[in-house]
Amino acid sequence: MLKKIFFALLVRPLVLMVSGVHVIGKEKLPLEGPCIIAANHNSHLDTMVLMSIFPLKNINSIRPVAAADYFMKNKYFAWFSLNVLGIIPLKRRPSKEEGHPLLGVQNALKDGDIVIVFPEGSRGVPEEMSTFKTGIAHLSKEFPSVPVVPVYIHGAGKALPKGEGLFVPFIIDVHVGESLFYKDEDNKAFTERLEKSIKALEKNSN
Amino acid sequence: MISHEAGWVLGFVLLTLVFSTALIYSKFPTQELKDRINSWWIIIAFFTLGAMLNTTMAMFFFGLLSYLALKEYFSLIPSRQTDRRVMFYAYLAIVPQYYFAGIEWYGMFIIWIPVLMFLILPFRQVLIGETQGFLENTSRVQWGLMMFVFGLSHLAYMITLLPAGSNSVGGTELVLYLVLLTELNDVLQYVWGKSIGKRKIIPKVSPNKTVEGFLGAFVSISILAVLFSFLTPFTWYEALIAGMIISWAGFIGDVVVSMIKRDIGVKDSGNMLPGHGGILDRVDSLIYTAPLFFHYVYYLYY
Numbered sequence: 001m002l003k004k005i006f007f008a009l010l011v012r013p014l015v016l017m018v019s020g021v022h023v024i025g026k027e028k029l030p031l032e033g034p035c036i037i038a039a040n041h042n043s044h045l046d047t048m049v050l051m052s053i054f055p056l057k058n059i060n061s062i063r064p065v066a067a068a069d070y071f072m073k074n075k076y077f078a079w080f081s082l083n084v085l086g087i088i089p090l091k092r093r094p095s096k097e098e099g100h101p102l103l104g105v106q107n108a109l110k111d112g113d114i115v116i117v118f119p120e121g122s123r124g125v126p127e128e129m130s131t132f133k134t135g136i137a138h139l140s141k142e143f144p145s146v147p148v149v150p151v152y153i154h155g156a157g158k159a160l161p162k163g164e165g166l167f168v169p170f171i172i173d174v175h176v177g178e179s180l181f182y183k184d185e186d187n188k189a190f191t192e193r194l195e196k197s198i199k200a201l202e203k204n205s206n
Numbered sequence: 207m208i209s210h211e212a213g214w215v216l217g218f219v220l221l222t223l224v225f226s227t228a229l230i231y232s233k234f235p236t237q238e239l240k241d242r243i244n245s246w247w248i249i250i251a252f253f254t255l256g257a258m259l260n261t262t263m264a265m266f267f268f269g270l271l272s273y274l275a276l277k278e279y280f281s282l283i284p285s286r287q288t289d290r291r292v293m294f295y296a297y298l299a300i301v302p303q304y305y306f307a308g309i310e311w312y313g314m315f316i317i318w319i320p321v322l323m324f325l326i327l328p329f330r331q332v333l334i335g336e337t338q339g340f341l342e343n344t345s346r347v348q349w350g351l352m353m354f355v356f357g358l359s360h361l362a363y364m365i366t367l368l369p370a371g372s373n374s375v376g377g378t379e380l381v382l383y384l385v386l387l388t389e390l391n392d393v394l395q396y397v398w399g400k401s402i403g404k405r406k407i408i409p410k411v412s413p414n415k416t417v418e419g420f421l422g423a424f425v426s427i428s429i430l431a432v433l434f435s436f437l438t439p440f441t442w443y444e445a446l447i448a449g450m451i452i453s454w455a456g457f458i459g460d461v462v463v464s465m466i467k468r469d470i471g472v473k474d475s476g477n478m479l480p481g482h483g484g485i486l487d488r489v490d491s492l493i494y495t496a497p498l499f500f501h502y503v504y505y506l507y508y
Contacts, residue, residue, distance in 0.1 A: 020277065022477050161287055168290045169297065171281035171476065 006084050007051065007059050015045065015052045019159055019169045023053050024205075025176035029149065033061055033114040035179075036148045038136055038194055040129050040202070041118035042157030047085070049156055049172055050116050063088050063108050064116040088115065090135075102139060109143050119194065123162040129202070132195045137187035140180075147179035150194060152201035175201040208258055211437055212379050215386065216254060223247060241481030249479065249488065253385065258378060261365055262308065268362040269304040273297065274485045275354040278476045282466070283350075288336040289343045295330055296347050299323050300355050307362040315363055319356040324348060354486075357493040360500040361385070370507040371439025380503060383437040387449065388495045391427045391456040398422025412464045420457055427453040439507050451502060452495050459494030463487070 431449025476484020
């Protein structure tokens with residue numbers, strides 16, 4: 001409930017009306033989970049944008065995967081991250097005894113959620129892509145029927161770059177690509193394929 | 207509320223719209239034309255509700271139009287992280303500009319962007335301290351403010367004008383007259399160009415614009431300006447000159463915005479209005495006609 005109110009009254013008006021979002025290839029976006037949305041990452045807005053392009057009624061099933069060391073750094077922020085944003089916390093440097101680092105994501109996919117993952121790992125330099133991590137490949141190998149949707153976001157890094165507190169409105173373009181599925185390949189090959197398809201979306205956007 | 211004169215004209219617009227929609231869907235059912243006419247319904251509905259009913263609401267309506275146009279422009283042009291704060295100030299400048307229009311403080315309305323913001327924005331750049339690209343960024347931002355905020359806000363100031371001359375029509379009717387003729391000019395340039403257009407007028411900037419399209423619209427708009435002059439305090443020859451100004455200026459505004467798009471390398475400025483492109487593609491002519499027509503009326507009657 002809290003999540004729905006937060007998105008209906010604050011996030012969606014800010015993202016969709018004040019800034020403005022243009023989705024290119026909206027028909028390629030799955031309407032229901034389980035699916036994995038894989039996007040480039042430059043801004044805190046990225047998550048907000050991706051969570052706003054789905055219908056509001058589905059908001060509770062949209063789960064961004066976020067770094068535990070940042071989003072769970074104190075108990076107030078942790079409460080907000082878990083209850084209002086509905087994140088799946090991910091340990092960037094997991095220790096052995098805490099179990100499988102992707103357990104939370106696996107459970108979400110089993111529940112039929114739409115999981116948002118940023119394969120670059122962190123936001124990095126504004127409007128530039130860094131190398132992809134292999135987490136999605138691990139997940140996709142385990143859930144071969146779950147589509148991995150490549151998404152390229154442009155403009156969010158201008159509106160709210162890393163390290164800036166001031167939001168400046170820019171139109172944000174979201175390019176959706178054809179879904180990928182894990183085939184007879186290794187994790188490295190799948191990750192390369194995913195990286196290539198997001199880079200291709202970036203190239204077509206200019 | 208809407209005056210008789212404005213009511214008749216809006217009724218005429220509605221009839222034309224119904225007729226054009228029927229014509230397009232029965233005779234020329236291409237996706238582009240369908241999108242275009244559907245968007246016209248939305249534009250005219252928003253314009254009527256936003257600008258024609260109440261002066262205060264009109265300030266918000268035109269202010270929002272400036273905001274959307276400026277946002278589209280800022281999203282198109284190249285910018286760096288250090289330019290964001292200057293752009294933020296530019297967005298903020300919209301509010302006082304429409305406030306000065308709303309309270310009819312003519313002096314401030316006229317100097318706020320061309321003088322005060324012109325002096326303030328470079329200083330904001332100085333405080334940021336990035337010397338590289340200073341001139342490019344200041345010029346780009348100021349240019350956007352002049353076009354999409356200062357230029358368009360003349361519509362807002364015009365709507366506050368009280369009746370002058372012998373009839374009872376005031377600012378609302380003047381705005382309707384200007385917007386109607388400007389948009390009809392765009393449409394007629396397209397229609398004349400499609401039907402008898404041969405010689406290209408400026409192939410490098412706008413390959414679809416023809417000499418025949420321009421001249422056809424110029425003559426048609428001059429006649430229509432006289433026919434619709436009951437919306438203004440004009441005599442027939444004053445209306446004729448107004449029509450000529452609007453047709454010329456509308457054409458120039460259109461091709462100037464095309465220059466930006468060519469410079470950046472995009473076809474449409476945005477995607478808000480299917481069939482038209484973005485907001486900039488629709489207000490481009492108004493950016494030129496609004497200040498020129500405003501000062502023409504202001505000089506003659508106020």
